[in-house]
Amino acid sequence: MEYTLLMSRLGSQIRETRIRRGLTQARLAELAGLTRQKVIAVEKGTHSVAMNAYARVLSALDCELAVVPATMPTLEELGELFE
Numbered sequence: 311m312e313y314t315l316l317m318s319r320l321g322s323q324i325r326e327t328r329i330r331r332g333l334t335q336a337r338l339a340e341l342a343g344l345t346r347q348k349v350i351a352v353e354k355g356t357h358s359v360a361m362n363a364y365a366r367v368l369s370a371l372d373c374e375l376a377v378v379p380a381t382m383p384t385l386e387e388l389g390e391l392f393e
Contacts, residue, residue: 312383314355314357315383315387316380317355317356317357318354318355318387318390319355319387320355320364321352321353321354321355321356322353322355324352324353324364324367324368324371324373325353327371327373328353328371331371333371335349335350335353338367338370338371341370342363342366342367342369342370343366344363344366344367348363349367351363352364352367
């Protein structure tokens with residue numbers, strides 16, 4: 311699977327979790343000890359963001375990574391790869 315798709319999915323899951331918990335990007339940044347701009351980059355799945363930033367955001371959300379088999383990309387996800 312294309313790594314850019316995996317980064318995008320991770321960012322989307324982080325964003326959805328933040329919203330479900332009623333947190334703003336600014337509040338999550340505060341909890342994670344990051345800037346709001348870094349949280350935005352994490353939620354976008356930006357490739358240049360260090361794993362440390364992802365770990366800090368996940369920790370602030372009381373979440374952790376789990377390794378699971380990849381699923382086939384949706385048509386929407388495939389379209390985003392070519393934007």
